[in-house]
Amino acid sequence: DAGVIQSPRHEVTEMGQEVTLRCKPISGHNSLFWYRQTMMRGLELLIYFNNNVPIDDSGMPEDRFSAKMPNASFSTLKIQPSEPRDSAVYFCAISKGSGTDTEAFFGQGTRLTVV
């Protein structure tokens, strides 16, 4: 977990508000993933970056979701406007190489509650 710092750890917001989740990965890992975890759907991949470039965003549920990676040490996931069904735990993960055959290191997650 120490390799990926996510903030905030918990976020409670009202429906319609903008939410920004942050991820600070340690250096040396050129793949970054955003996942969403719920009881019903498990771990879902939202978006995958390689060398700061979005490679696969097919998991982003709607246009309300957007993600950026301006540099190798910072990424954001934004939801605007937020809805109650967005309530979940959001994880940022990193790995070396392309990311599928090497270990992925997950952050501790951000628990988002939209009321």
Place this chain on the structure above:
Amino acid sequence: GENVEQHPSTLSVQEGDSAVIKCTYSDSASNYFPWYKQELGKGPQLIIDIRSNVGEKKDQRIAVTLNKTAKHFSLHITETQPEDSAVYFCAAPNGPLGYSTLTFGKGTMLLVSP
């Protein structure tokens, strides 16, 4: 894309017993299969992985077996301890290795009772 099915969804065992969690996958081209453990309030953590050039891999009390013909792989935990209680996820690549991603199973909640 890859489809990963994981069973059971919950598993309760007594301390010292063995636990087995099974996963099936759909893409016969997949050749890397990791297992992650998630403790309460934490992110998933890799505990063991296997590549398709071997049928079994062990690491102390944990082992993973792979049957490529049947397209299933299993996690075996022997001599379970209360600290093994967690949610376990299997995964498989979603596409050929390279620029692709992992598809995770729905998870198995393992409870080890003292």
